[in-house]
Amino acid sequence: MDIESVRERAGDLPREPGVYQFRENGTTLYVGKAVDLASRVRSYADPRSHRIAKMVGRADEVEVAVTDTETQALLLEANLIKRHGPRYNVRLKDDKSYPLVQLTDHEFPRIEITRDPDPGATAFGPYTERGRVEVVVKALRETYGLRGCSEYKFAGRDRPCLDHDIGLCTAPCTGEIGEEAYLADVETVTQFFEGSTGVLADPLRRGMEEATETRNFERAANLRDKLEVVESFHEGAGEAVASQSPEQEVDVLGVVVEGERATVARLHSERGQLVERDQHTLSVPDDDEEGVGSVLAAFVVQYYAERALPDALLLPEPFVDDELDAWLDTEGVSVRVPGAGREATLVELALKNARRGRGQPDGTAALADALGIERANRIEGFDVSHAHGRAVVGSDVTFVNGSPEKSDYRRKKLDDENDDYANMRSLVAWRARRAVERASGHAEDDRPNPDLLLIDGGEGQLNAARDALDEVGWNVPVIALAKAEERVITPDRSFSWPSDAPERRLLQRVRDESHRFAVQYHQSLRDEVKTVLDDVPGVGPQTRRRLLRRFGSVDGVRGASPDELQTVSGVGAKTAETIRGRL
Template sequence: FSDRLRATPTQPGVYLMRDKAGKVLYVGKAASLRNRVRSYFASSANLPPKIVRMVAKVADFEYIVAESESEALILECNLIKEHQPQYNARLKDDKSYPFIKIDVSEDYPQVYITRRIKKDGSKYFGPFANAGSVRRTLSLLKKLFPYRSCTKTITGNDERPCLDFFINRCVGPCIGAVDKAQYAEVIDQVTYFLEGKTNEVVKSIERRMLDASDALEFEKAAALRDQLQAIEKVHEGQKVLHLTSENIDVIAASTGLREAWVEVFFIRQGKLIGRDNFLMAGTQDDEPGNILTAFVKQFYDATPYVPPQILVEHQLDDTAAIEEWLQEKRRGTVRIQVPQRGEKRRLVEMVAENAAQGFAQLKVKQLADTAAMDSAMSELQEALSLPNLPERIECYDISNIQGTNTVGSMVVFENGKPRNDHYRRFKIKTVEGADDYSSMREMLTRRFKRFSKVKANGKNNSDDPANAGAALRKSKSEESWGIAPDLVLIDGGKGHLGAALSVFLDLGINDIPLASLAKENEELFVPHMAEPIVLPRTSQGLYLVQRARDEAHRFAITFHRERRSKKGVESALDLVPGVGPKRKRLLLIKFGSVKGIQAASPEELAAVPGMTLKLARQVKNYV
């Protein structure tokens, strides 16, 4: 490469090392491309073992000149994200880290999960390490702030609100209980809370509570008092540090053979308001400082917020260049420090200890994850942020042809295997025509009303010794209705999911996870998340939900065909008084079809066993 190295420019930029197949092995940034790339091939180069192995595979290299070191740093992050090079320390699955999004351009903004940041004026908070982290945060927000969780168009003219309104979990914009300005105040409180400005939220609610009390609106004042107490309880649980009102991120790592666990603590207004952890891949033989450097660049490339101070456990490479880049992003001063003593040093040590403990727990979990089905359920639990392993999955589907003979199916998978004796079929009774959404609503309403009833009966029986024997004698079929699923899976897209969610809201069900699987791109949708979850094609979790969906579809189609077949046999004969199933069968055996019966004379019909001339003439009148 000597001639090419001499021709390489001395400007800042990014370089890519490729093997003989053209695969990118490594992406790096340099203030001087020529000096940096040449250092890999110098005979006296003192390179880490991992880089020595990489250089041995290099068959070609290329570079991209940048205008500045900051621009080169951004380009490096993007190329690592795109190519996932084997020899770069990189965030695992960093393309899909979730954020909380609040689209303030909406009249009545929602608070939901997204995996894409757009320059659309919305407010983004994150990234979170996984769906579980963000859902725990959303769950807390929903308990503290009464913003809407529905996806309907708000007109203010709805006849009645959902259950959330009656339990003070929503201020009811759908029925006009609040106007845009009042709803915006709730969203402002959510924003302040996510930014760590809890004191401002408390002051706002205290002011509204006193105003309501002065206006003799005591129910409203009481609801605000309860909200205030809940927020203050959370506020008390946040660790208060002797850092005045500083905003700081604290980062430390625990390293293994091929992976590293990076822990981040978020301090806002001098309080520890949250923490998260991330896995870094490709860290073999890397020094802790190299790993933290890679993490800081990739993490802050993804996050919309950069604090004015970042504390790290080890000195970073290119600290000055990273600070310059972060300052451009923040539009303010950013300092990266390795504290040596005092409160900040103790804080870094606490984060490092948490990283070590978290990584140790991860290793134990990985060793225990042996069976494919356990892996599938674990993948689903992680991807969908389920509170429990989905040991019991109930999947629902609707089947009809042009709106006729509409039926629904419920299939059950327990520990990844079909539980046939818990399968259920539903004749749709209240829906006319082809309306899958209404049909799905009817089926789920019937199923979960039955669930609530069995659950209530079981509780009453257990409380009353006189009913204990009856409870033991309950049929297994009846008992199965009272088992709560770990996941309800709907065959369909966002519309079907919305129909199911409306049932859960109406029935007050908020502890059973819900998802839908759209067949076209095998995308999973979950409530309050705009973008779909796309599992890898080789994912065991995807195989499991596909099997459940296909089984529900097969079961629904089979039932639909049975109904259609029975319907096809139904004819004008069913309307003839005195002609029951037995006479009908004998007539069809004799004449082959209704058309054959129409062509026969009354005398020929009367000759059929069980028929009389009077009945034969009646048949002729009807057919």
């Protein structure tokens, strides 16, 4: 596009927030966000760098999407960068996109949370906090009965499914509700996502008041918690991140850029103590001229998908992104570039971590080469834990680029059976079914398919896992790591790699984490909770289960602060203090 074409296109655009894409023959070259679309696109008539000028010269069109808020523009930009991998954007490798809510384009539309909307679907979002969105979608289904099942489950039914029995669906599949009435409910749900909070808040408030009058206090507390989420949902279009007291959580970032690769080291501090450190890799356009500031901006936007923002960010250089600065300020995040003192020392430590990680393999490339697979960036590890066939549980942990992705961890309570092979077969079949259902449109588990499955065990466990994959029809490479000799077992052969080989160390980290996660869950199920939590006033069976699910065990509940306890649905300030006192 020449200068005049850019100016002409900008003249047709609204002065509203949104996202723009420069495209060439339908391929996205660059994605950007703007508070004022017309003004921002017009600025490309005078590009700020040679790289951007080159991009504009290649583009033959500018596509735009208007958003309700500046925050939505920022999040949508991150989604589009992840989806299209545009040549001229800095991109965080293998990170997540932000979730949306879609109403599908079917005769009886389905509501679901997704990162990749179906063609023709009406999508709302994106949102940062999936947990808040899940609360809202479930409340909408409980109130208006929209279906959440996939098409193959919907078609050809002769009786309603369990969702109808528990009040989540009005069962249009069997004619329990007519098309006209169902579509009216769909329209009401659409109104909610367009900003009419009352269509959901009012029924929840009435239900809470009725529960209180009948002294059903646990249900009242549950509805109260849902109401709080619903009423705050549109304050930031569902994206508001609840902050704690000032400076409780601080992230310190260090960046090293080498050619088309950047390494970002993150140090996470809570209450003045460093509690976590990790490293991330970004791909950088080979002719990028904006350096560390643009890498930092890209990392912050893309990394904090489904992650709570800290209270403060400490950086080695300022962002090259005014909209990002404004968004973080709106969210209450203090952004500082310290020049001296303890904070400057922390930034230097993060920089040292980034330099140390520069060029060091995370093991994924070496592992893929050794196994002869395309890549091993995303690995899921499986283990089973039980006590002589009792309290049998399975773990499913995820590593991305050599680091644990804890938001993608899953665990499963299995049937009590003192058979390690049968238990592993059951666990892997459960994961495989969820993956196959996702591919057919069911969104219960929207994690992407892994590049590799790792089984904790030997040849017997590996064969059990392979049987499960064959039975369900999920085609994913699978190997096992045997503890005794640290042998890597594949369907065709076994390997004994050196102890310092990066591919072996990576598999050991995944195996050890899957074992830890399984044992932790197993121990939580064996806790003698009836004599402890059941005697706490205000804590019923459902709340007890939520507490154990959130904190892992009674000891975890005992160690939680009142504020942390109140993050559990059904636990208010008074109940939190009672729990603390009793435990």
